Amino acid sequence: MENYKYYLDKLAEVGTVEKVTSEVAYVKGIPNVRPYELVVTEDEQIGQVISISEDFAEVMMITGNKRQAGMKVARTSQNLEIEAGDNLVSHIIDPLGNVIAGEPIPGEGGKKMRINKLPPDLASRQNVEELFEVGVPWVDLVVPLGKGQRELVVGDRKLGKTSFLLQAVKSHALKGGKCVIAGIGRRQKEVMELNQFLGKEGIWKQVVVVVSFTLNRAGMVFLTPYTAMAVAEYFRDKGEDVLLVLDDLSSHAKYYREISLLARRFPGRSAYPGDIYFQHARLLERAGKFAKGSITCLPVSETVLNDISGYIQTNLMSMTDGHILFDTELYNQGRRPPINSALSVTRVGHQTQTPLYRSASRELSSFLSKHSRIRQLVHFGGEINMEVQKTLDREEKLMGLFNQPLGATVPINAGLIYVAGVWANIWPDIKGNDTKVIVRHLMEIFSGKSELETGLIKLISQSGSFNELVQKVKNYSALFELGSKT
Amino acid sequence: MNIYSEIIDNTRTPLEARLLVDEVEIMQDNLKSGELAEAKVAEKIRGEILGLIKNDKLQSGLSWENYLKGLKKLVLSLSEMELILAFEPSQAAMDRIVETVRSAVGRPILVNFQLDRSIVGGAVINFQGFHRDLSLGRDLEKWFGEQKF
Secondary structure: OOOHHHHHHHHHHEEEEEEEEOOOOEEEOEEEEOOOEEEEOOOOEEEEEEEEEEOOOOEEEOOOOOOOOOOOOEEEEEEEEEOOOOOHHOEEEEOOEEEEEEEOOOOOOOEEEEEEOOOOOOOEEOOOOOOEOOOOOOHHHHOOOOOEEEEEEEEOOHHHOOHHHHHHHHHHHHHHOEEEEEEEEEOHHHHHOOOOOOHHHOOOHHHEEEEOOOOOHHHHHHHHHHHHHHHHHHHHHOOEEEEEEEEEEHHHHHHEEEEHOOOOEOHHHHHEOOOHHHHHHHOOOEEEEEEOOEEEEEEEEOOOOOOOHHHHHHHHHHOOEEEEEEEEEHHHHHOOOOOOOOOOEEEOOOOOOOOOHHHHHHHHHHHHHHHHHHHHHHHHOOOOOHHHHHHHHHHHHHHHHHHOOOOOOOHHHHHHHHHHHHHOOOOOOOOHHHHHHHHHHHHHHHHHHOOOHHHHHHHHHHOOOHHHHHHHHHHHHHHHHHHHHE | OOHHHHHHOOOOOOHHHHHHHHHHHEEEEEEOOOOHHHHHHHHOOHHHHHHHHHHHHHHHOOHHHHHHHHHHHHHOOOOOEEEEEEOOOOHHHHHHHHHHHHHHHOOOEEEEEEOOOOHOEEEEEEEEEEEEEEHHHHHHHHHHHHOOO
16 A cells, blocks of 8 residues: 555545544545445554545544544545455464564466455356365264355354354364454464464464464454465365354454444444445355355354353354354353253255265254253253163263364264264173273274274265264274273 | 625635634524614624624615524535645635635635645645645656656
8 A cells, every 4th residue: 555645646535534533533525435435544553444434534543543533534445455366375474464573475377366346246146065174073963064155153252152152163274274364353372372273283374374463453353364365265265165154253353343333323233334234245255155266254153151142242143154153051060062962053064965974963953852851851850761871871982082182173984983882882881981092993984094993984984874873883893892992 | 795604705715714603693592572782793703794784784674583594504604725835824824715716617606715835836726625835845756766866
């Protein structure tokens, strides 16, 4: 971007700041200004026009701390753009594309991507048909995702949502997929921890982080997810399958509420502006499956006391293809991740599964539902017969798979074989931590370094349904041996 | 001649306009039974302005209340043009500039004279959101930038 004098000479239009609040400036003049256009003040601060009236243009200030009435403003005739390129990976950038941490971005020749743009039309979209492996069995087996799906991650604070998202990022990056993480109004400590995680896992080469801090201007924070989406669109246009994480949109809504109230917009429900739905919908609709590439979007929303009927939460649920609910009660019971599969939904995930996985998913969902009823019965002192005991034992073994350590990712095939093994009861005596040992062995088998992997993959590919797989697993002696290694 | 025209002709800059509005408000505050308490306002406003207003009001046939209301509304509605010069103009120069500008625009406007020696000569004009840089400084920069000496 050029300086104030350049645009003043080029476009020959000038405005004056008549009134100013902390985030919004009211500019008189600049008669041909358009909505979403960038303007620059005489001390080189940047703002974006959010609305135009007869007398003023309302400008949301993005940079700078100094605000003064009487300051001169020039139009730029530009919308906000970011120069996106392959050289953005391994960097933490701000919503304007400036590097926050690390080396300067090498090279030039990136593509200019508009930050605010209309979502693609219906004709350019395709069905979600390919499975998106997250590396978390709770999700991969019970609430599966597809490439191009928008799945909301919702729950109270400190329940492990961010850890879950990082597991998804790790899983996708290790397969060579690109990941874009948007940290919206984050603390610097959190960004530092993210930086350390990505470095430790060795996946920086596949990740771009777009971040705004709590100390930034509300306008800058507001732009963060749109910039992240623009970067994701660059990689999508190259034919890649991109994972986009937006952490979190509840904060984003609060910052937008702040800007709107300062701009004296009429407050709606919970004092949010009337167009908050539009702001999020126009962002999330840009994700999806397309002819060239896909953007799988995992927006996050924080709840208070597990209330998913909140305004922002219900808005986001209605504009996404499902949601994964993190439950406080399950967290308190020690479940990690504490995903409530009964209340989680995937609207397009099951169509990406093969018949085998679909039947396994159905079997698991039905078992978990039955188990929760039995648990309630046992809790109230109900009689425990053989059938009930069998269910409880099976559940205990399943938790060996579903309770995942932080940062660990479990290949989906490993999870499936484990579940089939539990159903086939090939490890009848294993309990507690021994289950985790078996899961670990299976993870090693499916890490591509074991001869057993080929045999097991063949087993999976030859099974048309979960019951068929269970029968085959009963006769697979190598799996029995895993039980003796505990 | 239209009502208010002579008064507006004497109001060239935003400062003069603000002063005039203040004076009109003083007169409005000193109206008793539809008549102006001249003795009270004479010590607070400019003598020549009071004279102009009295004559103009007489010719207009309006009541004091309506006349002052109309005058205030007109003055507040005047557009403002920012004119940046490299020198401080004399009164005569200011009159000439205002007359030229008003004749070019076709209606009364206020001219906000500002000083910026860095433009060297010429003028920079900002009017109704449009900007025109007719300064010598800019032309010199452009010319020396294009030519290789």
